[in-house]
Amino acid sequence: MTVRFAILGAGRIGQVHARAVASTEGASLVAIADPMAAAAQKVADNYGCDIRSIDAIAASDDVDAVAICTPTDTHADLIEQFARAGKAVFCEKPIDLDLERVKECLKTVSEENATLMVGFNRRFDPDFMALRKAVDDGKIGDVEMVTISSRDPGAPPAEYIKVSGGIFRDMTIHDFDVARWLLGEEIATVQAAASVLTDPEIGKLGDYDSVNVILTTESGKQCTITNSRRATYGYDQRIEVLGSKGSVAAENMRGTNIVLADESGFHQPPLLDFFMTRYIAAYANEIAGFVAAVSGKTATPTTGHDGMVALALADAALLSVAEQRVVKLSELKVST
Amino acid sequence: MTVRFAILGAGRIGQVHARAVASTEGASLVAIADPMAAAAQKVADNYGCDIRSIDAIAASDDVDAVAICTPTDTHADLIEQFARAGKAVFCEKPIDLDLERVKECLKTVSEENATLMVGFNRRFDPDFMALRKAVDDGKIGDVEMVTISSRDPGAPPAEYIKVSGGIFRDMTIHDFDVARWLLGEEIATVQAAASVLTDPEIGKLGDYDSVNVILTTESGKQCTITNSRRATYGYDQRIEVLGSKGSVAAENMRGTNIVLADESGFHQPPLLDFFMTRYIAAYANEIAGFVAAVSGKTATPTTGHDGMVALALADAALLSVAEQRVVKLSELKVST
Amino acid sequence: MTVRFAILGAGRIGQVHARAVASTEGASLVAIADPMAAAAQKVADNYGCDIRSIDAIAASDDVDAVAICTPTDTHADLIEQFARAGKAVFCEKPIDLDLERVKECLKTVSEENATLMVGFNRRFDPDFMALRKAVDDGKIGDVEMVTISSRDPGAPPAEYIKVSGGIFRDMTIHDFDVARWLLGEEIATVQAAASVLTDPEIGKLGDYDSVNVILTTESGKQCTITNSRRATYGYDQRIEVLGSKGSVAAENMRGTNIVLADESGFHQPPLLDFFMTRYIAAYANEIAGFVAAVSGKTATPTTGHDGMVALALADAALLSVAEQRVVKLSELKVST
Amino acid sequence: MTVRFAILGAGRIGQVHARAVASTEGASLVAIADPMAAAAQKVADNYGCDIRSIDAIAASDDVDAVAICTPTDTHADLIEQFARAGKAVFCEKPIDLDLERVKECLKTVSEENATLMVGFNRRFDPDFMALRKAVDDGKIGDVEMVTISSRDPGAPPAEYIKVSGGIFRDMTIHDFDVARWLLGEEIATVQAAASVLTDPEIGKLGDYDSVNVILTTESGKQCTITNSRRATYGYDQRIEVLGSKGSVAAENMRGTNIVLADESGFHQPPLLDFFMTRYIAAYANEIAGFVAAVSGKTATPTTGHDGMVALALADAALLSVAEQRVVKLSELKVST
CATH class of the missing domain: 3.40.50.720 (NAD(P)-binding Rossmann-like Domain)
Structure with missing residues (x-):
């Protein structure tokens, strides 16, 4: 077919x-x-x-x-x-x-x-899939903590930010989904800090450019997410999972892997600086996953429900910043 | 003299x-x-x-x-x-x-x-000193975010935990001090999550073994600290600072730096697994710093006030966990 | 067109x-x-x-x-x-x-x-191209020494070896071409050592599986090539160029870039283990280079002459092993 | 005692x-x-x-x-x-x-x-000892090839070179000893190339500054040594051993292990640039090894015979360069 x-x-x-x-x-x-x-x-x-x-x-x-x-x-x-x-x-x-x-x-x-699949491309990145497989294979024992570093090379234009729903709904939403995918247990609480550090224009639009989030599950597993709209050295996309037996981490990607050594030290090129080059394999895998699901071979890999929960986590993060407190996901009244 | x-x-x-x-x-x-x-x-x-x-x-x-x-x-x-x-x-x-x-x-x-100097050994670690120097030299521009990963190879004995004051006052206190040292601005708020994931005995003693903390300064700089009492792969001590022009990171230390490659992949030895080997150079530098201060050559590098503020941050973290909210350092009534 | x-x-x-x-x-x-x-x-x-x-x-x-x-x-x-x-x-x-x-x-x-182009795919590998560009851009000053490590994951079948012309003409020939490409000066002498270490069957066919070669140019620049038909950890393809101002090196490639840490240490996956995955981008660039040449946009990147000189270097290496002496390329009577 | x-x-x-x-x-x-x-x-x-x-x-x-x-x-x-x-x-x-x-x-x-012990410090370097231990423990199977990269940060003064015996007897001699230590079989043949590339003054003194050597053993194991008197990026000291089951490599050492990332890429400090800092632990281990031997606890780790054979290999390399041929160690009439 x-x-x-x-x-x-x-x-x-x-x-x-x-x-x-x-x-x-x-x-x-x-x-x-x-x-x-x-x-x-x-x-x-x-x-x-x-x-x-x-x-x-x-x-x-x-x-x-x-x-x-x-x-x-x-x-x-x-x-x-x-x-x-x-x-x-x-x-x-x-x-x-x-x-x-x-x-x-x-x-x-x-x-x-x-059939509805929501495009969370990161679940389809080969490195992140290998990381998840190591977790599933029991290589690190029980998952305890997930650490996600996600930084854009630069902020999108103001026109985009205006309609983006803000950093938590636009950018962190990917990390919320990755957190759920790796914690193996539904998230119970959200707390966050948010600032404007890279560009005051972003603040004028009512948005933030620098955020940190702590998520916890019912059993106490934790995840931290660190986001910035600016990383001069490229598109910084790292995940680390700590478990009872060890940890597994996915490293950043460069366009070329050469090392130049001179009097001033050792130098490697910046990271890939664009989601379309960084996640080129992920996009291909994502569509392949959708095709497999539509063909009835597998379940839909990232569902509408996944999309809803990730958005609820973004809303919870905003509420946490506004009220300076830990927010329970249950307050958002999403079935999980 | x-x-x-x-x-x-x-x-x-x-x-x-x-x-x-x-x-x-x-x-x-x-x-x-x-x-x-x-x-x-x-x-x-x-x-x-x-x-x-x-x-x-x-x-x-x-x-x-x-x-x-x-x-x-x-x-x-x-x-x-x-x-x-x-x-x-x-x-x-x-x-x-x-x-x-x-x-x-x-x-x-x-x-x-x-003259009173409090022993925060990490400020004297050669790698962390080089990292701080890179920050001071303006290599990364204005500091925006600090990320501290600090994991012990294993939990101390119950006897020690009982009198330790708990993980925030015993272990995170080092990271609180490092955060202050690197943020270059006094900390304004503390929020934290804390769980017992590695050993239920630790929970019975009223303590935690797995915590994450977010700190913010008045101007919105942020720091995250991730701690665990267990890292099977050794004593995990990493710091990363993101600034407006780039980032600087200190990597972990191994006893020997060999790479074994075989059918199953590439293998490096675990990390140094003890603070006394990991921070051997730091302890020497620390005493040298104290001697310089006592000799009147320099100011005291880590003062009683530093010790007090780090403890106040630990108390704030505990309060944050207890009340599930962001705690202002000013609530602790420490002059900063 | x-x-x-x-x-x-x-x-x-x-x-x-x-x-x-x-x-x-x-x-x-x-x-x-x-x-x-x-x-x-x-x-x-x-x-x-x-x-x-x-x-x-x-x-x-x-x-x-x-x-x-x-x-x-x-x-x-x-x-x-x-x-x-x-x-x-x-x-x-x-x-x-x-x-x-x-x-x-x-x-x-x-x-x-x-128009004749000979398929030396390595000149078109993105990492090797970046390395060559660093050399051309003067980043390492004058080229002095080139070090090429080239090891196959495993030997080809006996049927292939019989008609391959032997390791120097089949495998090292790629490295001879890379050496010429990077030394920036024609090769003057060849000396080599050759053994059978991985499989006695290869020796029975009159071939070798483990060789080292030293090349020199008229002005004294040198290149070493190390080849083995067996590297259990994957397809090992590294180049390093030392110059008067520094060095530049191309690192090996893995299928996924994750690091697993556990009690026994830190582990990364083996290398890509096949020339068709390792050089997938190189093959695409190679054909693009040929198309550009046929379209008259550029000179032919790897000519018949390049193919001839690389073969002459292989013949010289064989002669060096047979006669246990340094062989001058001029003995092979190829115009260079 | x-x-x-x-x-x-x-x-x-x-x-x-x-x-x-x-x-x-x-x-x-x-x-x-x-x-x-x-x-x-x-x-x-x-x-x-x-x-x-x-x-x-x-x-x-x-x-x-x-x-x-x-x-x-x-x-x-x-x-x-x-x-x-x-x-x-x-x-x-x-x-x-x-x-x-x-x-x-x-x-x-x-x-x-x-009791006579000759100071070949490298055998006592903790990383090289760990590498040798991996070999002895059978981690890489049978040793097939050893690759030694040894480059000085800069040439010694002319006064030193004059009395040094030349690069093979002064610098490569260390690598000859390491080769014997790792090949696990006496060396049978030597071939070498030698040039003056970094400083014509060295040539005027009758010496070389850039050499490559291939050693073979009776059974066909091979070792390459690459030496230069100049590496702008520090004291470059690497060893790699390929065996039937894998390889093991010792990496270079830096004074501090930080990584700076900015628009131009990722940067690490140069290598330690002096043998006295690079081999500080080796010197301590060396004397401890001598003390153990003098105390009758162990055999002398590096004997007068080791010193003699290493010198003979240096003489053989000089002869190889002079006569442009492979030299048998037996020509030097050293018992091995």
Whole structure:
């Protein structure tokens, strides 16, 4: 069986998924939709697919699945539309910035018995998968603490920040999902600190650029997340898990692995500085995972529920900063 | 000028300082005191010094300085006795487990105009000194975030834990001091999570073995501290500082630096697994720093005030865990 | 302009180049030739190209270039046939195992004024390219010494060894080319040691499995090459260049970059263990380099002359082992 | 039993050994001899030992052992004098620059049944000892190839080079000894290349500054040694051993282990740049090994015979360069 895809949105991330679909065995790209004709045309030219409207795609008999790569504020509506149209849905995170809207949307997905996968790309990174496998294989015994360092090379433009939902919902949300994936136990409490240190403009927009979070589970496992919008040395993406028998850590990635030695010391190049190069393999694995799920071979790897809980954790972190206290996830009234 | 030392306490750490004094230029070891005759004799034999009682040392004309290496509950009394006796005092951390007693003790020190240095050995570790120098030299721009990973190879015996004041006052206190040393700005708030994950016996003693802490300063700089009483792979002591222009990190230390490669991969030995081997150079530098201060060449590198603030941060962390909220250091009523 | 390709040979390396051609901008795959119908069909199916005979390809108007991926003993004949047919020729190393035959073949290429590129993939590896760029940029000053460590995960089957021309012509030949590429000066002398240490069967075939070579240039620059047919920890491919101002080194590559720490130490996975995974990016760059040359944008990056000199160095190494002396490249009568 | 030492020569290396003796359990420093009164006085002051003439030391009843740290051209005479005087002798390498003189000297040592240890410090480096232990423990199976990289931070002064015997006898000699120590089989052949690349003055003195050597054993094990008198990034001292089951490598040492990351990449400090800091632990272990041998606890770890063979290998390397051929060690007529 081949899963026939349409991509909604021909922007940067839409192009990533178009390439991933085109190069995944068992998947084919049928159509692209984008209000910007030139963007759609470029994808159509590159991969030999049709250009169609979103509604036409929803009505297409030759489309089994869609990848939603449109702006965040359209996600929930499109998920509902395509769930109702009987298509399998892959949607970039987040489902919506409003937790209540997410709950409503997931209700529809559930009623339609639709397949929904939310794009948490990091779970599909080969290094992080190897790290998780070491944990699953019992190499470090029982998981006790997870440490996630996640720093962007630089802040996104103000226009993006305005509609991003803020650092916790936009950036930390990935780490919240990784934390749940690695702790192996649902998160019970959230506490956070947040500051504006890299650019006062970010503060003027009501957002933060530097945050630290501590998560705990019911049994006392802990996770710390450290985020900054600025790391001059590249895209800093590290995970370390401490267990009863040892620890396992994933190291950062560089474009080239050379070492220059001179009078001043030993020098290595900066890290890869962009999520599209850093996670190039992850995006391919992610679509392959979705295709396997749509083909009925595996369960959906990252569900709508995962998307909802990660957003709830972001909301809890915001509440923790506002009220300067530890917030219980149960206060957010998400089933876990 | 030679600073003539007496060591109070001939236990493990007393021996470390005896060796440091004996091998420091400008210092000489005059006397050792210990209620255990054999322990005192061993130090006397090794370094050719006298055995005297504590009171005799306080009255000795040929002693300029003492290093207090006795049990914690004697520290404050001894500091006061020797401050009054006109001796310069080096005291192992903590001054006392009770913050009010510490304040009282420091008042006496101040009235006597005495020199008091508290033994925060990490500030004297060559790698951490090089890291701090990189910060001072502006290599990473303005400090934004400090990340401290500090894990013991294994928990101390129950007897020790009972009198230790708990993990925050016994273990994290070092990291609190390092945080202050690197943030370059006084700490304003403390929040913490604490669990018992490595050994239920520790929980029965009312203590924790796994903690994470977030500190913030007035201007929003942040520091995270992660502690565990168990790291199977050795004594894990890492610091990373993120700044506006980059980051600087100190790596862990091994006894030997070989790499074995075989079918199963590449293997390096575990870390040094004991503070006395890991910080051997730090202990020597620490005494040298004290000698320089006593000789009037430099200011006292780690003062009684440093000891007090670190203890207050530990108390704040405990309060944060108890009340599940962010605690302001000002609540502890320590002048900073 | 699009360079229209035919691939001669649908074996392992033919498939690598088919994929490289298919994914290179400015290149298209028109035809595949292979006496094994199934192998040819597989490539035709994967990339939507024709199946044709070698002679038909030589006569095809819609083919601009061929990639020769057939057994070594056919290379020289095919190069001549396609040079005469007016096609640009990419040929896997070596041109031939006999130096005189190579000279003859290159004469034909020259007379036909044909484009011939020999496949020395390592020059196109991103890490080695970055290393070379550091040298070209003057980062290490004048090159003095090159150190090449090249070890296979395991020996090829006896059938392969029999027709390989021996380790110097089959394996070290890559390192000879890298040495020339990095020394920046033609090689003047060769001395070598060769043993059978990994498998006596290799010795029975008249070959070696463990060799070390020292090369010198006229001005005294030196290069050492160390080769083994067995490295249990993976495909070991390292280069280090020492210059007057410093050194630059390319490190080995792993499939995943995680570090597991436990009681026994710190562990990383073995290296990538196959040239097709280790040099996946190099193969793509190599074809892109050939396409650029055929399109007239650049000079041919690795020429027939490069192939001839590398083979002459292999012959010189064999002579050095046989006669236990330093051999001058000039004895081989290759113009350099 | 305490081994009572006299040190002959109060120069740089004499001071190293004086400190090592003073801090070694079971050893005491009784006397120092040096024609330069000030140098002798400094050692006497530092360690509280007598100043005596060499002849007085030879006649002293309270001296069990001497460490010869005088200029090379006095070594053989002093070894003979003290062997005859019934003292255990530790001598810095080389015994003499003339192989025949060495043979003669060893004959005397043998006739006197004296203890003679030659100072090949590298065998006592903790990392190299751990590497050797991994080999002995069978971690890498049978040894096949040894790779030694040994580069000095900078050339010694011309005055030193003139009396050094040349790079093979002065610098490579250490690596020859390490090769024998690790190959586990006597060396059969030597071939070498030698150039002047770092400083033409060295060439004018008839010496080389850049050499590569290949050694083989009877059974075909191989060792390469690469030497340069200049490595701008510090004192480069690496060893790698390849065996049938894997490899083991010793990494370089830095003074501090911090990593600075900024826009231009990741930076570590240069290597330790001096043999006295790099091998500080080795020197202590070396004297401890001598003391153990003199005390009858162990065999002499590095014998006069080791010193002779290493010198013969240096002579063979010179011959190889001169005659451009592989030289058999048997040509040098040293019993092995």
